[in-house]
Amino acid sequence: MILRELINSVNSEKYSDNQLYQKLRKIKPEYGSNRHIQVKMVDGDIAITNLHVGSLGDIVACTIDVDPDLNISKIQLMDAILKELSSDGFSESEAFDFWINFDDLQRAKIIR
Numbered sequence: 707m708i709l710r711e712l713i714n715s716v717n718s719e720k721y722s723d724n725q726l727y728q729k730l731r732k733i734k735p736e737y738g739s740n741r742h743i744q745v746k747m748v749d750g751d752i753a754i755t756n757l758h759v760g761s762l763g764d765i766v767a768c769t770i771d772v773d774p775d776l777n778i779s780k781i782q783l784m785d786a787i788l789k790e791l792s793s794d795g796f797s798e799s800e801a802f803d804f805w806i807n808f809d810d811l812q813r814a815k816i817i818r
Contacts, residue, residue: 708768708770709765709787712780712783713730716781718731720781721788724788726791729806733762736763736764742769742771743769743771744771745773745786747773752776752782754790757790770783
């Protein structure tokens with residue numbers, strides 16, 4: 707399953723207040739990647755790896771590989787991926803400002 711399929715398969719009402727989920731839900735998949743989002747259990751926590759941000763359109767086209775020994779629901783998987791993408795430590799408004807301007811290449815040039 708790709709991330710877009712996971713996003714579309716969970717109850718969107720649960721994430722109605724999550725701005726990152728809403729942005730991911732609306733963005734169109736771009737080129738995809740041969741990278742796979744890896745999901746496994748590490749020290750009792752769900753670990754998400756290989757989720758490097760190139761563009762949101764690429765991320766939603768990535769395949770998700772869940773460890774076959776890991777028994778988690780789609781909601782748990784979605785929560786773990788959103789947590790990984792949201793970078794704990796950012797406030798909701800800081801995260802929103804980052805994601806809303808993520809695809810603004812002109813702003814990226816100014817910041818660099």
